Amino acid sequence: MILTVLGFLLLTLLVIVTGAIVRTANLFAAVVLLSLFSLLMAANFFLLDAADVALTEAAVGAGISTVLMLAALALTAETEKTASRLKWVAAGTVTALTLVLLYATLSIPRMGDPSAPVHQHVAPWYLQNTPHLIDIPNVVSAILASFRGYDTLGEVFVVFTAGIGVLFMLGMRRFPAGKRRIPPPQTLGLKHHLVPRTVGTFILPFIILFGLYVQFHGEHGPGGGFQAGAIMAAAFILYALLEGERRALDIVPPRVLMLLLASGAFLYGAVGVMCMLLGGNFLDYNVLAADPVAGQHLGIMLVELGVGVSVTGVLLSIYHAFAKREPA
Amino acid sequence: MNVQLLIDTASWILLLSGSAFVFLGGLGLLRMPDLYTRMHAASLTDTLGSLFILLGIMLQMDWTSSLAKLVAVIGFLLVTNPTATYALANAALLAGEKPRTAPAPEKP
Numbered sequence: 001m002i003l004t005v006l007g008f009l010l011l012t013l014l015v016i017v018t019g020a021i022v023r024t025a026n027l028f029a030a031v032v033l034l035s036l037f038s039l040l041m042a043a044n045f046f047l048l049d050a051a052d053v054a055l056t057e058a059a060v061g062a063g064i065s066t067v068l069m070l071a072a073l074a075l076t077a078e079t080e081k082t083a084s085r086l087k088w089v090a091a092g093t094v095t096a097l098t099l100v101l102l103y104a105t106l107s108i109p110r111m112g113d114p115s116a117p118v119h120q121h122v123a124p125w126y127l128q129n130t131p132h133l134i135d136i137p138n139v140v141s142a143i144l145a146s147f148r149g150y151d152t153l154g155e156v157f158v159v160f161t162a163g164i165g166v167l168f169m170l171g172m173r174r175f176p177a178g179k180r181r182i183p184p185p186q187t188l189g190l191k192h193h194l195v196p197r198t199v200g201t202f203i204l205p206f207i208i209l210f211g212l213y214v215q216f217h218g219e220h221g222p223g224g225g226f227q228a229g230a231i232m233a234a235a236f237i238l239y240a241l242l243e244g245e246r247r248a249l250d251i252v253p254p255r256v257l258m259l260l261l262a263s264g265a266f267l268y269g270a271v272g273v274m275c276m277l278l279g280g281n282f283l284d285y286n287v288l289a290a291d292p293v294a295g296q297h298l299g300i301m302l303v304e305l306g307v308g309v310s311v312t313g314v315l316l317s318i319y320h321a322f323a324k325r326e327p328a
Numbered sequence: 329m330n331v332q333l334l335i336d337t338a339s340w341i342l343l344l345s346g347s348a349f350v351f352l353g354g355l356g357l358l359r360m361p362d363l364y365t366r367m368h369a370a371s372l373t374d375t376l377g378s379l380f381i382l383l384g385i386m387l388q389m390d391w392t393s394s395l396a397k398l399v400a401v402i403g404f405l406l407v408t409n410p411t412a413t414y415a416l417a418n419a420a421l422l423a424g425e426k427p428r429t430a431p432a433p434e435k436p
Contacts, residue, residue: 193418199411203404 007047014040025080031069038062048111051222052140055214059230064315067237071322134296136219144224145300149283152303153268156310160265163314167258170321200242207235215308219297225304229311236312237319245323257317264310271302339387346380353377362428363420367413374409378402 017040021033038061045054109116126143134142144152215228240248272283280287285299349372356369382402389395 193415196411196415199407203407206404 003047007044010040010044010047014044025082027073027076027078027080028070030080031066031073034069035062035066038065052138052144052224052227055222055227056230059227059234063234064230064237067234068315068318068322071319075322075325133293134300135293136297136300138219138221140222141219141224141300141304145303146283146285146296149272149303152307153272153283156265156268156307159314160261160310163261163310163317166318166321170325197242200238204235204239207231207238211235215304216301218304219300225307225309226311228304228308230315232308232312233315233319236316240319240323245320249320252316254317254320257313257320260309260313261317262313264306264308264313267306267309268303271299271306275299335387339384342380342384342387346377346382346384349373349377349380363425364417364427367417367420371410371413374413375406378405378409 014037017033017037021030021037024030024033038057042054042058042062045051045057113119126139126147130136130139130142134146136142211228211231214223214231215225218224218228236248236252239251271285271288275284275287276282278287283299283303285296286292288295288298353369353371353373356372357366360366360369379402382398382405386395386398389398
């Protein structure tokens, strides 16, 4: 009962926030509202017992993508170009689509209905067989990394492609080696702001520790490579904000970023090929160790590591690609 | 003396005062005249409100690892929220947002 009320409240807030996002002409306000949208969405997912998705939405939607959009906004104008008049074609399309979607909702099964198609298809099989085939408590991780390993491989390559796409368009800053001139004040980060800098350097190790926890505890609780990658990237972006681009790129130079970006996806694919060399199918982890279950554990851990490394590399590269274009 | 009753009472007091702070913070956010006073009101929600509510929840929990996680969450909130408020106020000041002050008193 109370959960239903909370759900309705969250969905109502979601509608209000969406309306505000569409209405506002100030793009900074829109970005902050989008972050709020993601946070509400994460709460919603959590209410539906989808803790893994909630964690992803909170880390990626409310966290990283807000920072990336703010970094992009720093390069463009603050306000939206206002359309002067109503566009009839667009309005007609949107209305028609809305009607179709409303009609489609009529045939959606009720929430939590056990006879809904989604609960009749493969989900019972996963729930039944995960304990003895893979033996990890978090079925979501088992599905993501093992049963549906091909899909996740595809996702990692989508992320990888997005990363190299941005890098092709924007490139990465290379500071001239050796020549240590005094950088302009904008690249100094928040050096003159003592409080955020002190607190930031204080919590940075904890953020990284939490990222590692989410990465390697993903088989037992909510978490995994995608979430951990976003958290790790957030830690390094925080460092870049506090200490300035130059120091951040000194720690993780573009070369290393490229390596991260590629090696994560490579690790994932290599695990698959390794399985084939050992006589199994592509991404069939059973053959990785003498015991099939141990093989599954090893395979899932390596694959999740690949996901985490790749996501960290891509998000950091995109951030630096935006940051370098800021007028210094 | 019933210990459970004592714990429940303390928990209720904490939860209610936390809710009161959250409510006051929201009220202040809507009613205060300028950015700085509004932020002052909002910081009430961030620190005291969440602190009291989390403490109230902790009193209702068993000795599990979740309790330790809540302690970590409280520590994190108490460190980051004031910092965020400070950074926001600082950024507003640097961006040229003027605090709304009462007009200077007339010279007699």
